[in-house]
Amino acid sequence: xxxxxxxxxxxxxxxxxxxxxxxxxxxxxxxxxxxxxxxxxxxxxxxxxxxxxxxxxxxxxxxxxxxxxxxxxxxxxxxxxxxxxxxxxxxxxxxxxxxxxxxxxxxxxxxxxxxxxxxxxxxxxxxxxxxxxxxxxxxxxxxxxxxxxxxxxxxxxxxxxxxxxxxxxxxxxxxxxxxxxxxxxxxxxxxxxxxxxxxxxxxxxxxxxxxxxxxxxxxxxxxxxxxxxxxxxxxxxxxxxxxxxxxxxxxxxxxxxxxxxxxxxxxxxxxxxxxxxxxxxxxxxxxxxxxxxxxxxxxxxxxxxxxxxxxxxxxxxxxxxxxxxxxxxxxxxxxxxxxxxxxxxxxxxxxxxxxxxxxxxxxxxxxxxxxxxxxxxxxxxxxxxxxxxxxxxxxxxxxxxxxxxxxxxxxxxxxxxxxxxxxxxxxxxxxxxxxxxxxxxxxxxxxxxxxxxxxxxxxxxxxxxxxxxxxxxxxxxxxxxxxxxxxxxxxxxxxxxxxxxxxxxxxxxx
Numbered sequence: 001x002x003x004x005x006x007x008x009x010x011x012x013x014x015x016x017x018x019x020x021x022x023x024x025x026x027x028x029x030x031x032x033x034x035x036x037x038x039x040x041x042x043x044x045x046x047x048x049x050x051x052x053x054x055x056x057x058x059x060x061x062x063x064x065x066x067x068x069x070x071x072x073x074x075x076x077x078x079x080x081x082x083x084x085x086x087x088x089x090x091x092x093x094x095x096x097x098x099x100x101x102x103x104x105x106x107x108x109x110x111x112x113x114x115x116x117x118x119x120x121x122x123x124x125x126x127x128x129x130x131x132x133x134x135x136x137x138x139x140x141x142x143x144x145x146x147x148x149x150x151x152x153x154x155x156x157x158x159x160x161x162x163x164x165x166x167x168x169x170x171x172x173x174x175x176x177x178x179x180x181x182x183x184x185x186x187x188x189x190x191x192x193x194x195x196x197x198x199x200x201x202x203x204x205x206x207x208x209x210x211x212x213x214x215x216x217x218x219x220x221x222x223x224x225x226x227x228x229x230x231x232x233x234x235x236x237x238x239x240x241x242x243x244x245x246x247x248x249x250x251x252x253x254x255x256x257x258x259x260x261x262x263x264x265x266x267x268x269x270x271x272x273x274x275x276x277x278x279x280x281x282x283x284x285x286x287x288x289x290x291x292x293x294x295x296x297x298x299x300x301x302x303x304x305x306x307x308x309x310x311x312x313x314x315x316x317x318x319x320x321x322x323x324x325x326x327x328x329x330x331x332x333x334x335x336x337x338x339x340x341x342x343x344x345x346x347x348x349x350x351x352x353x354x355x356x357x358x359x360x361x362x363x364x365x366x367x368x369x370x371x372x373x374x375x376x377x378x379x380x381x382x383x384x385x386x387x388x389x390x391x392x393x394x395x396x397x398x399x400x401x402x403x404x405x406x407x408x409x410x411x412x413x414x415x416x417x418x419x420x421x422x423x424x425x426x427x428x429x430x431x432x433x434x435x436x437x438x439x440x441x442x443x444x445x446x447x448x449x450x451x452x453x454x455x456x457x458x459x460x461x462x463x464x465x466x467x468x469x470x471x472x473x474x475x476x477x478x479x480x481x482x483x484x485x486x487x488x489x490x491x492x493x494x495x496x497x498x499x500x501x502x503x504x505x506x507x508x509x510x
Contacts, residue, residue, distance in 0.1 A: 039107045039117070040190045043124055046103040047192045050131055051246050051356040052092060053255040054440025055268065056085035061472050062433060062443045063273040063455050065344070068322045073267060077318070079463035079472055081501065087478035089138050089441075093131055094147065104128040105148030118180065119198065120188045125177035126205045129170045130358065133212060136163045137445040140474050140505050141492040144169070157485045160492035164506040170212050171227055178205030178234065193244050203242050206234040207364045211442075214367050215449055215507040217374075225376040232368060232377045237361040240395050244358040253352045256438075260350035266297035266338035273455055274437075275315030275342055277430070281417050284410070285434065286310045288396050288403040291345040296338035300346045308345065316341040319459040348396070348403040349438065355398055362391035362435040363442065366428050373424045382419040385428055389414065392435040426452050448473060451510045466502040473504045 059065040060076030067073045075085040094101050104124050111121035135142045144166045146158035178201075187196040194200040213227035237243070248254045259268055270290055278286035290313045294304025316339070317328055325331065325339065332340035344350035365388035372381045390410055397404040420427060429452035436443035447453070448471075457470050467473075476499050481489050489499075497503040 039110045040120055040188050042103045043107045043120060043127070043188070044190055044192050045098070046100040046107070046124075046127060046131075048246060048252075049092070049095075049098065049100045049103070050127070050134075050358070051255055052089055052134070052441065053259070054089075054438075054444075055256060055259060056082075056088065057472065057475060058440030058444040059438070060271075062440070062447050063271040063318060063458075064433075064437055064440075064443065065268060065274075066271050066316060066318060067264075067267045067269070068316065068320050068325045069267055070321050073264070076472060077458075078321070078460040079458050079467050079501065080460075081464055081476055083476075083479050086475040087480070089134065089475070090142075090478050090481075093135055094143070100127070100131045101148040102151075104131065106151070109152060116186055117188075118182060119185050119196065119201075122177040122180045123188065123191065123201055125173050126201070126208065129173050129177075129212070130208055132166060133170060133208075134441050136166050137215075137441060137505060138475050139477060140503065141496045142166070143488070157488060159488045160495075162495060162506075167212065167215065167506070171209070171223075174205055174209040174212065175227075175230065178202055178209065181205070192246060200242055203235055203237050204244055204359065206231040207236045207242075207359055209234070210236060210364060210367050210371075211359065214370065215445070217370075217449065217507075218509050219507050221374075225371075225374070228367075228371045228376050232371065236368070237359075237364045240361050240391060240398065243360045243395065243398070245355040245398070246358075247355050248353045250353055254354045254356060257350070257352040257354070260344055261300060261346055261352050265299075265343075265346075266336075269316040269339065269341040269343055270313075272315035272317040273453075275313050277453065278434075279310060279313065282310070282413065283434075284405045284413055285393060285396060286313060288348050288399075288405065289345060289437070290342045292340065292342055293335075295336055296340075296343060297336045303346075306345070306347070313342040314340075319461075321460075345403075348400045351400060357395075357439055360391070360395060360435065360439075362388050362395055363432060363439075364388075365391055366432045366435060369428045370425065373428065381421070381424060385419050385424075385431070386414060388428075388435065389431050392431070395435075425450065426454070429453070447471075448505070448508045448510065464501050466498075466500040470502070472501045473508055474501065476500060 055065055056073065056075035058076065066077045068077065070078065072084070074080055074082045093099050104127055107124040108121060108128070111117040111124065132144060140163045141160040143158035144161035146155045149158070150156045181198050181202050183198040187198070189196045193204070210228055210231035213224050213231060216224035258264065275286065275290060287308050287310050290308065292307040292312060296303060298304070314330065314332055320328060334340060365384050368377065368379065369381050369384035369388060371377050372379045372384055393405040393410050429446060429450040432446050433443055433453050436446065477489060493499050
């Protein structure tokens with residue numbers, strides 16, 4: 001009898017297994033879950049994710065924005081190593097699944113052999129070149145050829161490539177991708193920069209090629225000249241309408257907005273060297289960048305009177321902590337929980353929906369001015385210089401209409417600060433420093449390349465030993481890389497030099 005029951009149980013089980021197998025795929029497929037995603041959405045997420053907060057290190061290194069605080073806010077303000085801040089750009093751009101490196105690698109993989117998406121393919125190559133220039137300029141050798149390929153090759157601990165080799169490949173990628181863009185092919189209207197406008201993308205590609213080329217000025221002048229001339233002849237940005245920006249809003253805020261408007265609003269100030277330089281030249285940009293609030297620790301709605309009078313502005317000096325700042329000979333005192341030094345204007349450049357500028361017409365004109373000064377292109381150096389200065393003054397209105405600098409104020413500035421051929425490189429690159437305000441990565445890179453503006457080293461007494469009496473030349477790798485990707489990390493350090501703040505990128509030979 002037991003055998004009969006066993007046979008019946010097996011028969012029922014067999015029938016159940018047969019029925020479970022029937023229409024298995026249909027039954028177990030979610031009818032509303034996307035099985036694929038248009039790669040253009042990966043591309044736009046990569047664009048959005050490339051906007052970075054460069055306050056902890058880059059903007060402080062070039063002495064434009066700082067906090068006196070030690071601890072979690074520390075970095076370039078005191079020339080020290082603090083891993084959560086040194087690793088921020090590495091983590092943001094390389095994040096395993098949602099960072100720009102992975103996203104752009106996926107887009108390139110999915111569109112490479114699809115002629116119908118050729119423009120998206122080449123736009124992604126240009127965007128990837130931008131991302132890797134930032135990574136190389138920040139850290140030196142970084143994962144490149146194997147980066148972001150874990151989903152394709154299973155390589156989750158990528159090797160580091162030489163920073164000079166990466167740069168050479170960026171020249172190739174930008175040249176090829178820009179040339180391959182085709183206005184007669186499909187237009188990718190979801191693009192956050194230009195809605196797929198190919199003419200503007202070509203200008204972006206050439207302007208970025210110019211930026212990469214100019215990094216070679218002191219290590220390979222012939223290569224710099226070759227590619228700078230090629231970028232110029234190919235057609236670069238012609239106006240502020242060509243600026244590469246991400247426009248934020250009240251829902252999707254600028255990455256630095258919480259710092260300026262939220263919990264850190266009493267902690268960040270404009271640097272004394274930056275404010276003093278703008279004051280010394282009667283620069284009208286100071287009046288729309290800088291402010292002294294009556295109650296600076298309060299939210300904007302209750303911050304009281306906003307004093308934007310240039311003569312009243314006072315930048316915070318470097319070399320102090322929150323405990324020693326009161327020993328500044330020009331110490332202005334405190335207003336509540338904040339100091340009475342100048343801050344960024346929260347109604348203009350520090351708005352929660354302020355745009356993020358990646359590459360601008362002003363920067364491009366100033367790079368062209370330097371190229372012309374070197375005889376690499378046939379244009380008036382003085383004319384290009386003036387176009388660059390005025391372009392950045394005009395650019396201020398893209399923050400807010402109240403930040404518009406009238407033509408008369410621009411004319412007065414140019415008259416009072418005429419172009420001086422004998423000081424061409426200093427003037428051009430000091431203006432580049434101003435034009436790159438809040439674009440910390442680029443301001444820092446160009447400062448290292450040229451040595452301008454002529455800043456005095458930060459004298460903070462507890463600075464990292466590698467940079468005492470000098471400037472930070474690169475950020476150290478994340479501690480995680482040293483412990484998890486050990487072999488490749490060690491190879492990079494052996495090739496490039498010590499993993500400290502003083503080791504230089506290949507083009508940094510000042």
